[in-house]
Amino acid sequence: MCGPATGGQPPLLKALILARTETTPFQPAPMNAAGGEVPLFPDLGRLHLRVGTRSPAAQKYFDQGLRLAFGFNHAEAQRAFRAAQKLDPSCAMCWWGEALVLGPNINAPMFPEAVAPAAAALAKAVELSKGAPGRDRDLIEALAKRYATDPKAERAPLDAAYADAMKALAQRYPKDPTILALYAEAAMDTQPWDYWEAAGARPKGRGAEIVAALEQALKLDPDHPGAIHLYIHAMEASTQPEKALAPARRLAAQMPGAGHIVHMPAHIYYRVGLYRESLEANKRALKVDERYFSLSPSDPLYRAAYYPHNIHFVMVSAQMGGDAATALDAAAKLDASMANDVVRQFPIMQPVKAAPYTTHAQFASPEATLALPAPDRTLVLVQAMYHYARAVAYSQKKDEAGARREIDAIAKLGKEADLKPFGEWGIPAAEIMETARLVASARLADSKGDLEGAAKAYEDAIFLEDSLSYMEPPYWYYPIRQSLAAVRLRQGRLEEAERSFRESLARVRNNGWALAGLAEVYRRMGDKASEAEVRQAYARAWFGSATPDIGRL
Structure with a gap:
């Protein structure tokens, strides 16, 4: 998944957050499955953290919530923790769990609408912690550092305080892999998707501590799904992603009913060049998510972001392996899975919505590419990649005028469009668009027999490509050096x-x-x-x- 927003909050995202938080306080949202009950999913593995509760059923729901939290299905985790609260209102950790998943994560910031519900859940956990076991009290006390009652309070100091508190807990409980994983995640949340510098050769900020904590967790429990998931994210942008390969191969079997967990090994498979394995992992993840959608109403954020992410991986893995039919099928499915009104409010989704055009540029006939309908005109980056694919198609047809028209359209968007919203989400839109313009220009020069002109444009594009921040799949769909x-x-x-x-x-x-x-x-x-x-x-x-x-x- 892409990194978090760094600025303003889109109205639709606000509505989606409200959908998670503006219910009757601490009552599970209505479910379509199991007669309206929150289902206990049978295939989420065995991860268990014993907490203070009189109810075996509450313990089961707590464990489900923890598993789902490590699987980044935070809304479904929240429902599980709320179900546990209903079964045992005195379970302090059941309230801790809800407060935990309402906070920030490496893929999304914490929004003001989540502050009050998180604070209320945490307050209840603190109130109940007086009679809780010692480890429960310690976890609740640490989480209390993460939240303020003021929705305008700066997040960075709070996130850092929570990470420091969890570091102290990890030192107090060095043999507890779940606490080590929770500490690593707390540290990752202070610098999401930014754990390495020097092109992945040197840990950045808390990066070395993150890796060490996760490696220690995996020594204690090699199959801990949370530790493996986070270790993949910690290592994927490094110069040694293969260090996470063996754990990645074990991950899907630990939680076969969690689509994002089934998908996650692909982040390493793709980085080490195992594109066939990446493709198959994401095909399985899609089936898991589609089954999950049939059992639960699911979180709109999960359905709008994590599910298309799996389709995107199917597409790019097929692209790298040369499987044109699969890539083009996935391109169509990816486009259909992302509604324009959602993408319009989420600049972070535009690179994904734009990606199908790269598949057409790579595999489709010029006629098929030129027959594609124009995208929503408000989606600037999608528009740019639409023009890019058309420029490539016209160059293949040796239609210089057509190619120049599309290249000029990319340049015009780059000069005139408001790209500030992309910057607020950490998306290098200007660089992506200029890379597209340069590669399209190189294709045109090549089609005219101007190979030296093509080489110069490619060299300029490579300079920009090298400046793009890490993302998986990459912001540019193939290595331009080829x-x-x-x-x-x-x-x-x-x-x-x-x-x-x-x-x-x-x-x-x-x-x-x-x-x-x-x-x-x-x-x-x-x-x-x-x-x-x-x-x-x-x-x-x-x-x-x-x-x-x-x-x-």
């Missing part, structure tokens, strides 16, 4: 082509497109041993029905 390498290959500048293909593969591992190009370089060099080695790697990475077209690299 396009530069393909141009150098066609120019006969084989050493430069080899270098650029190698650089591309260093950044995006096992990329079948770049491997195909590199194999061709070695064929032309007459280096049969290197060619054979690269073709073997290509055969493992590529699962498309057609051989990559060097002209579309």
